[in-house]
Amino acid sequence: xxxxxxxxxxxxxxxxxxxxxxxxxxxxxxxxxxxxxxxxxxxxxxxxxxxxxxxxxxxxxxxxxxxxxxxxxxxxxxxxxxxxxxxxxxxxxxxxxxxxxxxxxxxxxxxxxxxxxxxxxxxxxxxxxxxxxxxxxxxxxxxxxxxxxxxxxxxxxxxxxxxxxxxxxxxxxxxxxxxxxxxxxxxxxxxxxxxxxxxxxxxxxxxxxxxxxxxxxxxxxxxxxxxxxxxxxxxxxxxxxxxxxxxxxxxxxxxxxxxxxxxxxxxxxxxxxxxxxxxxxxxxxxxxxxxxxxxxxxxxxxxxxxxxxxxxxxxxxxxxxxxxxxxxxxxxxxxxxxxxxxxxxxxxxxxxxxxxxxxxxxxxxxxxxxxxxxxxxxxxxxxxxxxxxxxxxxxxxxxxxxxxxxxxxxxxxxxxxxxxxxxxxxxxxxxxxxxxxxxxxxxxxxxxxxxxxxxxxxxxxxxxxxxxxxxxxxxxxxxxxxxxxxxx
Numbered sequence: 001x002x003x004x005x006x007x008x009x010x011x012x013x014x015x016x017x018x019x020x021x022x023x024x025x026x027x028x029x030x031x032x033x034x035x036x037x038x039x040x041x042x043x044x045x046x047x048x049x050x051x052x053x054x055x056x057x058x059x060x061x062x063x064x065x066x067x068x069x070x071x072x073x074x075x076x077x078x079x080x081x082x083x084x085x086x087x088x089x090x091x092x093x094x095x096x097x098x099x100x101x102x103x104x105x106x107x108x109x110x111x112x113x114x115x116x117x118x119x120x121x122x123x124x125x126x127x128x129x130x131x132x133x134x135x136x137x138x139x140x141x142x143x144x145x146x147x148x149x150x151x152x153x154x155x156x157x158x159x160x161x162x163x164x165x166x167x168x169x170x171x172x173x174x175x176x177x178x179x180x181x182x183x184x185x186x187x188x189x190x191x192x193x194x195x196x197x198x199x200x201x202x203x204x205x206x207x208x209x210x211x212x213x214x215x216x217x218x219x220x221x222x223x224x225x226x227x228x229x230x231x232x233x234x235x236x237x238x239x240x241x242x243x244x245x246x247x248x249x250x251x252x253x254x255x256x257x258x259x260x261x262x263x264x265x266x267x268x269x270x271x272x273x274x275x276x277x278x279x280x281x282x283x284x285x286x287x288x289x290x291x292x293x294x295x296x297x298x299x300x301x302x303x304x305x306x307x308x309x310x311x312x313x314x315x316x317x318x319x320x321x322x323x324x325x326x327x328x329x330x331x332x333x334x335x336x337x338x339x340x341x342x343x344x345x346x347x348x349x350x351x352x353x354x355x356x357x358x359x360x361x362x363x364x365x366x367x368x369x370x371x372x373x374x375x376x377x378x379x380x381x382x383x384x385x386x387x388x389x390x391x392x393x394x395x396x397x398x399x400x401x402x403x404x405x406x407x408x409x410x411x412x413x414x415x416x417x418x419x420x421x422x423x424x425x426x427x428x429x430x431x432x433x434x435x436x437x438x439x440x441x442x443x444x445x446x447x448x449x450x451x452x453x454x455x456x457x458x459x460x461x462x463x464x465x466x467x468x469x470x471x472x473x474x475x476x477x478x479x480x481x482x483x484x485x486x487x488x
Contacts (some may be wrong), residue, residue, distance in 0.1 A: 002264040006227055022083045022159050024292035028300050031065035032385035042080060044300065049078025049166070055443075058483045059143040059177035060356050061387050064180035067112070067166035068104075077113075077165040080179070085292075086118060086160035090153045091188040093424035096164075097143040097181045098133045101484060106136045106175035113165045116150055116184075120348060121158035133164075134177050141484045143180060184201070186291055193289045193392055200225035202404070204238045204256060207418040210414040212253035212398070218281070219404040224250040233416070237270070240399040241414035242280060242407070253398035256289075256420075261390055263424040266351040267397075268367045271415040273310035273348060274320045274339040281311035281400050282415050284350065288393040301326045304388035306359055308350045314402055321378065323352070324363040325386040335384060337363065337378030347418070353472070355425060357479035358383045360472050367418065381475065395420070425480065432485035433464055434478040442481045450478055 027044025028034075034053045036043035041052040042065055049070035053063045066430060067078040094114060099107050112134035117125045131148045138144060153160065162184060166177050185191070198213030211225040215222040223229075229241050229252040240252040267284050283305040293302070312318040318453040339345050344365050353360040359382040363372030371377075399415060407413065436446040450462040453470045457463075464474040 010048055011216075020116055021038045023297050024294045025290060025297050025302050026084050026162055026182065026184050027082050027297065029181070030061050030180060030387070030389055030451060032061045032063055032387070034063075038464060044082055044131070046081045047079070048050075048081070049076070049471075051078050051080055054178075055097045056176075057101055057141070057143060058180055058357075060181040060389060061385070062357060062383055062482070064097075064178045065164070066176050066178050067164065068174070068176040069166065069168060071168070071172055073170070073172070075167075075169045077167045080164040081165075082162050083119075084162060084184075086153050086157050088153050088155045088157050089188065090157070090186060092116070092150045092160075093183075093185045093187050094131060094150060095181070095183040095185070096133065096179060096221060097145050099143040099178050100134060100138070100140055100175055102140040103149040104174070104176045105140050106134060106138075106173070106177065108171060108173040109169050110138060110173035110175050111135050111167045112177035112179075113163075113167060114146075114148075115161075115163040115165065117161040118153045118157040118162055118165070119159050120156050125161070126156055127154050127243075129293070133179075144180075149187075160247050181389060183389070185391070191289055191291050193394075195289070196223070196253075197255065198225050200230075200384060202230065202232050202238065204232050204236070204254075204417070207357075207420070208257045209238075209254040209397075210257060212255070213394070218283075218398070218400050218401070219251070219402070221247060221251040221397075221400050223253050223400075223405050226250065230254055237419075238397070238417040239414055240282075240417065242395060242399055242401065242463065243412040249401060249404075251398070253396060253400070255394050255396045257394075259392055259394055260422050262354050262356060264351060264353045266349065266419075266421040266423075268347065268349050268418040268420075268470060269415060270347050270418050272346055274341065274345060276310065276312075276320070276415075277409050277411070278312040278314050278316045278318075278415060279402050279405050281309060281313070281398075281402055281409050282411055283310075283396070283400070284308040284467065285396050285398075286354070286388050286393045287396050288391055291380070292385045298327060299330075301386040301388075304391060304393040305383075306352065306354070306388050308352065308361070308363070311402065314405075316408075317361050319361060321350075323359075323363075323380050323382070325359065325384055325388075327386070330384070330386060332384050333382075335378070335380040335382075339377060340365075344375075345426075353425075353476050355476050355480045357387070357475065359387060359481045360476050362472070375417065377456060379472065381472070383479070395422075408414065425476075433461075434481040435485050436461055440485050442478060442485065446478060450474060 200211035212223040350363040
């Protein structure tokens with residue numbers, strides 16, 4: 001059930017808190033990071049009443065936000081709140097996953113709401129709009145995706161107050177509402193996903209790619225759509241190059257037009273990426289263009305960036321490969337690996353499985369469908385707080401210069417991408433095979449059993465994909481099913 005209402009108001013702003021630091025984007029939208037400043041249990045949000053983070057009902061990552069109560073004897077609300085920049089005429093689209101569990105359901109008149117309040121530069125609320133997200137009649141033990149188009153910000157708007165709430169009448173209804181995968185996308189004016197790209201397009205690996213043509217980051221560098229920088233060769237492979245024209249250096253970047261979402265992203269590259277000049281970076285990565293890139297919001301990775309990168313980052317002695325979630329300097333967000341100096345290293349396959357709960361990464365020498373013990377370079381499973389979120393993140397491929405500095409050897413360079421393959425994730429089956437302990441929840445107990453059987457063959461209950469081996473594919477299925485098992 002979804003109800004939308006618009007209400008005029010002249011109420012003053014709420015008491016100051018962490019959420020009163022107005023940012024250009026809503027902070028921490030998947031609620032992975034906490035505790036926040038000022039003792040708040042959800043970083044980037046002001047919490048009033050009873051609220052926090054947990055793993056009881058999750059659709060993305062490993063944690064979701066929850067609210068209940070506040071049990072103060074009156075009709076009142078527990079709230080999560082933050083502020084973001086907004087101007088008159090701006091419109092937004094809401095998308096959020098919300099649910100409640102059968103062991104602590106909403107009862108009676110309890111409701112979960114989303115509310116947006118448009119505020120003047122004095123903090124006074126000009127108008128507001130609310131959307132009912134959850135009530136006692138909604139099915140339990142699963143997340144419901146709620147989407148709504150919101151109205152235009154009225155004249156005089158300087159910011160928008162964003163609130164998630166659990167509303168309780170004087171009857172003091174019980175229940176706990178869970179919130180995850182929150183998005184508030186600006187649809188007017190829309191965020192331009194193609195502003196850095198010219199008219200150039202390439203057909204590669206069965207998909208259409210746009211070519212960057214601007215002076216822009218990373219670096220910054222001059223990115224060019226000239227054939228010397230990006231073109232498809234006669235054998236169907238993609239060449240990316242760095243060259244020098246008129247005393248300046250030009251770099252390359254392409255982006256696939258399709259938004260592909262969760263699945264396996266595999267790249268086969270040709271060229272000794274371990275021998276690239278130390279100032280050159282070869283990137284294969286997810287990225288979404290967002291409304292702004294202010295430094296004070298980058299701590300939660302607004303562009304949903306995740307990278308496979310080959311570079312020595314200016315240090316000739318550094319390892320040349322890495323998997324990284326942004327921001328790269330957040331503890332646990334980066335895993336580096338070496339590449340042996342052997343002729344076979346001219347061809348490397350690298351991939352990540354993007355699931356709702358993890359990035360499962362591998363790299364190996366050669367183009368075989370699977371690595372062997374002798375060809376595997378590195379594998380890494382990322383379950384940290386900066387897991388990319390569903391939205392407009394697309395695959396980009398680029399070859400660029402660190403800090404815009406020329407190559408240390410002064411020479412042009414190129415790499416070839418032989419193939420790009422995408423395999424979507426199959427939806428988890430409702431019988432919940434990942435619940436190895438049979439307790440109705442996929443949790444740490446099941447993970448422990450799977451890791452205990454790691455490498456075992458057919459016959460292990462942890463061989464969830466039925467390929468005869470307990471490996472990363474089974475781990476991805478388990479993480480994708482994490483949380484309370486569906487009914488049925």
